[in-house]
Amino acid sequence: MAKYTELDVEDIVHWPVLAQVAVLAVLVAVLQAVGFWWYLDHKIEDLDQLKQQEIQLKQTVQIKANKVAALPQLQAQLDELSQRYDYLSRQLPVQKELATMLASVNEQGLKNSLTFTRIDWGEKQNQQFLYRLPLNIELTGDYNDIGEFSQAIAGLPRIINFLDVEWHRVSLESSTLHFRVRAYTYQFKPEVKDEG
Numbered sequence: 001m002a003k004y005t006e007l008d009v010e011d012i013v014h015w016p017v018l019a020q021v022a023v024l025a026v027l028v029a030v031l032q033a034v035g036f037w038w039y040l041d042h043k044i045e046d047l048d049q050l051k052q053q054e055i056q057l058k059q060t061v062q063i064k065a066n067k068v069a070a071l072p073q074l075q076a077q078l079d080e081l082s083q084r085y086d087y088l089s090r091q092l093p094v095q096k097e098l099a100t101m102l103a104s105v106n107e108q109g110l111k112n113s114l115t116f117t118r119i120d121w122g123e124k125q126n127q128q129f130l131y132r133l134p135l136n137i138e139l140t141g142d143y144n145d146i147g148e149f150s151q152a153i154a155g156l157p158r159i160i161n162f163l164d165v166e167w168h169r170v171s172l173e174s175s176t177l178h179f180r181v182r183a184y185t186y187q188f189k190p191e192v193k194d195e196g
Contacts, residue, residue, distance in 0.1 A: 091159045092186050098133070101158055101185065105137065108152040114141035114179075122182070135160065135183040140170060146179050153183070160185050 012020065093101055102119065109116055122134030141149070146167070153160050164182040169175070 088159075089188060091157065092130075092188060093158045094187065097158070101156075101160070102135075104156055105135070105153060105160070108149055108156075109139055109141075112141065112145040112149040112152065114139045114145055114149055117178075124187075129189055131187040131189060133185050133187060135185065137183060138178070138180045140176055140178050142175065143177055146177060158185060 012023070015023075098121065102121070106116065106119055109119075116137070116139045118136055118138035120136055122136055125132040125134070139146075139149075150162065153162070161184050162181050163184060165179075166181070167177045167179045170178050
């Protein structure tokens with residue numbers, strides 16, 4: 001039997017079977033390694049990218065599922081906000097109610113034994129989605145009567161806020177007060193509909 005170191009590659013067909021199998025095994029291993037590097041390595045990179053995409057898609061689906069799960073709660077909040085908006089909008093006067101509001105303020109003053117020296121609307125002030133309407137009020141009367149008048153104004157069905165309040169005694173000996181206030185109410189701006 002010949003030694004393996006004396007084998008000639010050109011005479012491979014006459015080698016012993018064990019040597020031929022060993023060379024064939026090495027050749028198959030080399031071909032497998034080259035095939036893996038050339039073909040499968042790129043496929044593994046593609047697979048890794050697909051796995052990353054799968055993770056991202058799962059996260060996206062989870063986020064959307066959480067949003068869908070929160071929809072009933074958001075709808076309930078929206079319904080509550082709509083109800084509050086409707087309630088508040090009913091407390092704001094429309095243009096044709098301004099004269100009635102002025103009459104109601106005057107009536108509350110007379111009920112509380114107050115004497116008006118001025119009561120009129122100021123110039124309408126444009127704000128983001130509202131108009132602010134100043135109401136100038138000047139009157140004289142007793143401290144308690146002015147307090148009851150203020151409370152009665154707060155109880156009116158339309159919103160009137162007192163700001164810039166000033167008062168002083170009519171004279172040093174008198175308990176009668178001169179009361180000046182700039183009050184405000186608000187109106188919604190009419191919605192402008194797009195024509196199109």
